[in-house]
Amino acid sequence: MSSVQEIKDRVDVLDIIGQTVQLRRSGASYSGFCPFHDNKNTPAFVVWPDTGYWKCFGACNENGDIFSFLMKKEGWDFKETLQYLAKITGVVLEERSPEQQKKTEEKDRLRDALDKTVGYYQHLFNKSNLAAAAREYVANRGLSPETAAHFEIGFSLKSWDALITYLADFGYTPDDLVEVGLATKNPESGRIYDRFRNRLMIPIRDDRGRMVGFGARSIDPQDEPKYLNSPQNALFDKGRTLYGLDKARKPIRVDGKAVLVEGYLDVISAHQAGYENVVCSMGTALTDRQMSQIKRYARQLVLALDADAAGHKATLKGVEVARESGDREMAFDPRGLVRTDGQLKLDIRVAPLPEGLDPDDLIQKDPKEWETLIDEAQSVVDYMIDVLTKDRDLSDPKVKSEISDAIMPLINDVAHPIEQGTYRQRLATVLRLDERVLFPDVKPPAAAPKQSKGKDKWKSRKEPKLTPSTQLLPDRPAPAANDHSTGAQRYCMACLLVQPELLPGIDRRLREIGLAPLATEDFADTELQLLLDAVSASLRQDTAMPTDFIQDNLDDFLLDRYQRLVDTLADIDLHSEMRQRNLGETVLRVRQQNINRWLNELRFLQLDAQSDDDEMAGVYQTEIVAQISALARIQRALSKQPWKSQ
Ligand SMILES: [Zn+2]
Known part of the structure; x- marks a missing residue:
């Protein structure tokens, strides 16, 4: 492969162009403002990362590859650009010696042998009487003749030297064939014979469509192995190739x-x-x-x-x-x-x-x-x-620890805190273990690696954070490790655990002032979220008293938390109506806190978007207006109602 091609294969076009142009994905391509002509209104500059091609659809109409991009932008000549790209991609530039030239030509010659073999095997598959069983096999697999032709399916004769003889006419020696894996050399006798005999032949091409080898399936059930591939060689790198x-x-x-x-x-x-x-x-x-x-x-x-x-x-x-x-x-x-x-x-x-x-x-x-x-x-x-x-016997402690040892490293690798928390819970639940036993030293998840401003923006555009729940992300605690919920959140949950039937009334009140019903997003830590699910479930059934249902159906690892929450209300003997009021007010305060934090986040996003005239700025603005209006409604509700603190 030429150094230029090798550089193109290795280079991260988005990264390099992204240093100059802020790129945003749109489908398979990325777009941004053209660095070569003056227009900051229309993102007319488009890059296709897989080919490395870029083009401006605006005034300057420039286009090219990564080399021409850098030459134009930096004012370098080709050689300078080549040296720069070679350095950052780690490609070693060597002057092409006559020997190297010869090596390349030799590779081309051997590849040509593979191409000729494809045609030869295909011809046999289509025409030879000896390929009847192979054709039948393909038909039985439900493959049409068109498909067989499209994938260039072929057949190798049950012969020791049919291919060797065929390719000899084109000047290929048996040793050439050994070199590209078409023939095999017996190490003792030194005899060379066709590698593939009486097999269905499937040509393997690299991603650019160049022949690299064959996969071959036996036709005779007696033949072993069932599948035989070309061996690793100068043209065929198994570890790099994906068939199809x-x-x-x-x-x-x-x-x-x-x-x-x-x-x-x-x-x-x-x-x-x-x-x-x-x-x-x-x-x-x-x-x-x-x-x-x-x-x-x-x-x-x-x-x-x-x-x-x-x-x-x-x-x-x-x-x-x-x-x-x-x-x-x-x-x-x-x-x-x-x-x-x-x-x-x-x-x-x-x-x-x-x-x-x-x-x-x-x-x-x-x-x-x-x-x-x-x-x-x-x-x-x-x-x-x-x-x-x-x-597996999940009651066996040895089995439990074996399984958790295998899975915990994966879970610890999860970057997203909520996702990580969910996996932890799932593992704890499956193994019937307390999360704190399973993850004794969980720390709040490490902050995501610092990203450059441009990339941050790219990310937020792709997944606009438009639900209040996501405001909990940045300081999201590792579930059960420590409790980041506020006292207000804990109080709400305690009330609901003691009197689940208060929940519908709370939801109704929230709806009356145009807010969404109470949801897991209102709670900052996972245990409280799970307890809310339990409360909701207790109200959807009619086989037991809701409180009994909750206790009977809680996962073991939640029982302790449940008890502690319920205990906080033990000394407070409130009239149900009073509790409903208190709870109603506290829920609104929880919402207020959450919305305030979310607004903060939104304003940052909006500032970012505004600074570069991003159309997302409008989306953020709409969301901010909606949240401010919700905040005002909460404020009004809190002041109008004859709320009494406990
Ligand atoms: Zn342009």
Whole structure:
């Protein structure tokens, strides 16, 4: 590969252009204000990260690649630009020696042998009587002749030297064929023979469509192994290749999602059914380099793997690879791989296939079911909890600690505090452990890594924080570690636990003044949120007194908190009506506090947006107006009502 190509493959175009132009994603591309002509009203400058191409749709109409961008912006010549980019991408620039030139030509010559072989195998598949069983196999898999042609499916004769003989006519020696994995050399006799015999041949191309190797499936059930791949060689790097990516690349880029299956034929069959975002790895666990490849095109990767133990193992191995990946660009998040700068992320999901079905079976049986499976793929943590606890004796302390040891590192890696809290709870609940036992030294989650202003903005644009609940994020406590709820919040919850039937009245009052009913978002810590859920549930049933129902159905780890809250009211013997009033007032005060904090956050966002004429400024403004109006209504309600403090 040329140094220029290598640089282009490695360079982070968004990062470099992003230093000059504030980019915002719109679909598969990013846009911003053109740095080469004067216009700060229309974001006419567009960058496509996967190709590195950029273009101004405005007055200057400039366009080009990362090289021309830097040349134009910095006034450098090509050589200077090359040296700069080589330095930041770590590509070593060497003057091309005659030997190197020769090496490249040799590679091209060998690649040409692979291309000729594709045609040869394809011809045999289509025309040879000896390929009847192979054609039948393909037909039985439900693949049409068009699909077979599209994927260049071929057939290798049951012969020791058919390919060697065929390619000899083009000047290729048996040793050439060994070099690209088409032939094998017996180490003892030194005899060279065709590597693939009596097999269905599936050409493997790299993401740019260049031939790199073959996957081959046996036709005769006696032949082992069932699948035989080209060996690793100068053209075929298994750890980097994903089968089908040359064809899946575009569809993946369009909807941002890639699906990983286990077999070549699953890929082909999925494409035939119209699911063109499907690829597979080379019969091994995913490598970090394969992840990097996918990351160039996709934001989400769904692992659709067999329900059997091997499938689980492959998934877990993939997760492990992701976590331990030496790729400096990747930081693991159980939802996926997140680039450290937070700009692009690969969200990994797991879709375990129904027992006994492979993707091929499923797609042929019911394509809708396949779609549902992919759409509803689980996060890696949820999946791990399911897999590791399945059929285990969860009352055995040894089993509990084994499972928690395996999962806690993943949970601790979760960047998002609420998400982390949810996973902790789930693990604690599944293992029937107190969260404080499971996470004895939980600290408030570390602040997210500082991001540059531009990227922060990008993030907030993508997910505008428009619900009051999110204002709790920045100082969100680790659940159960310490209690960040205010006294007002605790008082509300205590009242509701003692008298759950007060809740509908509170909700009615909130609605009367145009506010949303009491919700988990009103409470800053997870235990209180769970207790509110319990209160609501107690009111939806009619088999027991609400208070009894709450006590009987609380998770063990909540009982202690429950008791402490209820105890705070033990000495206060209030008339029900009085308690309702107190509670009503306190709920409004909780809302008031929460809205004030949220407004603060909104104003920052708005200031940021206004400073660069962002249309989001308008959205923030609308939200601020709504919150101020809510605040005024609360104020009015508090002053009008004959509230009495306790
Ligand atoms: Zn321009």
